[in-house]
Amino acid sequence: MKQSNALKIDTVTRDGIELITIEGFLDAHTAPILEKHIETLVNSNRIRIIIDFSALEYISSAGLGVFMSHIEEIRNKGGDIKMIKMTDKVYSVFDLLGFPMLFNLEKNEEEAIFKFNNNIIGGSD
Amino acid sequence: MKKKRYSNLITTLSVAVINKQINHIATLIASGDYKELIKIRKFISEYAEKSGLDLKKIDELVLAVDEACSNLIHYSIEFDNKRTIRIDLEKTSDEFVVNIEDDGQPFNPNSVKSPDMKKYFKEYRRGGLGIHIIKNLTDELIYIPGTKSKKRNLLKLSKKY
Numbered sequence: 001m002k003q004s005n006a007l008k009i010d011t012v013t014r015d016g017i018e019l020i021t022i023e024g025f026l027d028a029h030t031a032p033i034l035e036k037h038i039e040t041l042v043n044s045n046r047i048r049i050i051i052d053f054s055a056l057e058y059i060s061s062a063g064l065g066v067f068m069s070h071i072e073e074i075r076n077k078g079g080d081i082k083m084i085k086m087t088d089k090v091y092s093v094f095d096l097l098g099f100p101m102l103f104n105l106e107k108n109e110e111e112a113i114f115k116f117n118n119n120i121i122g123g124s125d
Numbered sequence: 126m127k128k129k130r131y132s133n134l135i136t137t138l139s140v141a142v143i144n145k146q147i148n149h150i151a152t153l154i155a156s157g158d159y160k161e162l163i164k165i166r167k168f169i170s171e172y173a174e175k176s177g178l179d180l181k182k183i184d185e186l187v188l189a190v191d192e193a194c195s196n197l198i199h200y201s202i203e204f205d206n207k208r209t210i211r212i213d214l215e216k217t218s219d220e221f222v223v224n225i226e227d228d229g230q231p232f233n234p235n236s237v238k239s240p241d242m243k244k245y246f247k248e249y250r251r252g253g254l255g256i257h258i259i260k261n262l263t264d265e266l267i268y269i270p271g272t273k274s275k276k277r278n279l280l281k282l283s284k285k286y
Contacts, residue, residue, distance in 0.1 A: 027159070027195070028159045028195040028198070029159035029163070060188060060195065060255075060258075061255050062195060065251050065252055065254075068249060068250065068252075092184075093188065096262075097242060097254055097258070098242040098246070101243070101246055102246040
């Protein structure tokens, strides 16, 4: 997998769910790396995705664009992207643009899995 | 009589300009490559912190400058890494100012309307949020397009202390 010093991506598959951990900086330079990674998962129909943001230090609108570019196809296929453990700094960028209207932002993996198991899709409350 | 009034006005304006003392802090020249963004962010964050801007405002300003430079690298200097963006930092009594200059196609960010985010999500749109972010996270945005004699465009972003 293509990695960058500025962004590290790790994926663990468990019980049909992909847990992606992203670490570092998600900007216009590194966003295409994550985009390609998610695209590969979607192409092999691995569409139940949880992204762990705890080690992500920075996000710009290019990073937000990665999630916008895949979410429609993933949901049409019956999957979803759920986001967990966002730091306050990264959350404030999502919140500034109203992204919690579209995505489930959860505290941890268990809550994200609960939403998957109960078919709860879309913005957090 | 009329002349006198004008001259008083000019004196008043001059005093106002002089009172707003501008101190130049630092300059960074970056090339037209997204790889430069990390360097630009470090530059802004380091000097903004030294100048006493609080951490939340630094994060906001860093993001606004990143969005502005990403747009310039993409649309204005079109990934030409032989061309440059020049960033000058200034401090006044109440503001930290970032002046960003490029020699690409002029584009006035003030001409862009804010997106309707409900519609944006409903239609699963993508991109076009950078300018919206810049406007939301800065206290002042001034754009001066280049002219025949002075080719470089100037984008001035300010954050109040």
